[in-house]
Amino acid sequence: xxxxxxxxxxxxxxxxxxxxxxxxxxxxxxxxxxxxxxxxxxxxxxxxxxxxxxxxxxxxxxxxxxxxxxxxxxxxxxxxxxxxxxxxxxxxxxxxxxxxxxxxxxxxxxxxxxxxxxxxxxxxxxxxxxxxxxxxxxxxxxxxxxxxxxxxxxxxxxxxxxxxxxxxxxxxxxxxxxxxxxxxxxxxxxxxxxxxxxxxxxxxxxxxxxxxxxxxxxxxxxxxxxx
Numbered sequence: 768x769x770x771x772x773x774x775x776x777x778x779x780x781x782x783x784x785x786x787x788x789x790x791x792x793x794x795x796x797x798x799x800x801x802x803x804x805x806x807x808x809x810x811x812x813x814x815x816x817x818x819x820x821x822x823x824x825x826x827x828x829x830x831x832x833x834x835x836x837x838x839x840x841x842x843x844x845x846x847x848x849x850x851x852x853x854x855x856x857x858x859x860x861x862x863x864x865x866x867x868x869x870x871x872x873x874x875x876x877x878x879x880x881x882x883x884x885x886x887x888x889x890x891x892x893x894x895x896x897x898x899x900x901x902x903x904x905x906x907x908x909x910x911x912x913x914x915x916x917x918x919x920x921x922x923x924x925x926x927x928x929x930x931x932x933x934x935x936x937x938x939x940x941x942x943x944x945x946x947x948x949x950x951x952x953x954x955x956x957x958x959x960x961x962x963x964x965x966x967x968x969x970x971x972x973x974x975x976x977x978x979x980x981x982x983x984x985x986x987x988x989x990x991x992x993x994x
Contacts, residue, residue, distance in 0.1 A: 791825035794888075805830070808950070815853040820881060822850030822888040823953055830950045833905035835918035837925050837941070840902040840951040840958055841885055843894030849953030850889065854881035855921065878924045901929060902938040902958050904949045918942065 790802055790811045797813070800821050805812040808828055813821045815831040815838070823829070829851040831838055842849020890896070903925055906918035922941050929936055938958065940947065945962040952958070 791823075791827055794822060794824075796888075797821050802827075812950070815851060817853055817855055818881075820850060820852035820885045820888075822848070822885065822892070824848050824892060826952075826954045828950055828952055830948070833947045833949060834907055834909035835905070835916075835921060837903065837905040837918075837921040838949055838951075839882060839885065839925060840904070840949070840953075841889060842900055842953045842956055843889055843898045844900050844956065845895070845898045846893055847954040848889055848892045848894055849900075849951075849956075850885055851949075851951050851953075852881045852885045854878055855917070878921070878928065882925070882928055896934075899934060900956055901934050901936050902951075902956075903929075903936055904940045904947055904958070904960050906941045907943055907945045907947065909944065909946055 801814045810828050812828040812830050831853045836855040838851050838853050840851045906922040908916050908918050940960045948961040950959045
């Protein structure tokens with residue numbers, strides 16, 4: 768018999784009135800993730816930054832803003848437990864497209880960790896692979912000055928990963944030139960994507976360039992755990 772905690776089926780879940788003064792408990796490994804009360808949706812939300820992921824067993828929202836990064840929103844449809852990641856594959860922008868081939872294994876490993884950690888945490892909470900529902904968003908070409916389309920590389924990676932693992936994608940909003948705000952409700956599977964004008968927020972482009980530079984400068988070993 769499984770030792771995993773049992774959760775009620777999604778069809779029997781009853782949403783109680785939210786209490787904006789008391790956030791639901793979070794799993795210990797996600798205490799560093801910023802959470803806030805979202806007035807529009809009347810619930811607590813976890814805000815993801817690049818390189819973060821979050822899994823919840825509560826009726827809360829997960830939100831992030833994506834440029835060339837990709838987020839996978841994954842949940843077990845039977846128990847309503849799920850989460851989201853936010854990843855960008857490393858690229859040495861100073862060397863243009865030639866750097867991608869040299870860093871290919873590093874790129875794949877980073878994307879793999881982002882997906883595996885999210886999926887494994889859901890499985891540890893009682894989820895089953897055959898019940899997983901996956902939705903994808905992001906991968907916009909927002910770093911227009913770069914010769915390599917980082918967003919397209921991220922899209923290619925996540926689609927290949929899903930195929931290799933035998934999962935099905937039930938919804939996606941990928942590519943084009945737009946940054947996106949994504950909000951996801953793991954207990955219901957609802958996802959909302961808001962596209963911004965390509966020129967709306969230059970700070971997002973600056974942040975992604977800085978993040979790419981940091982990824983290139985960090986060693987691949989050490990704190991990267993493979994599954």
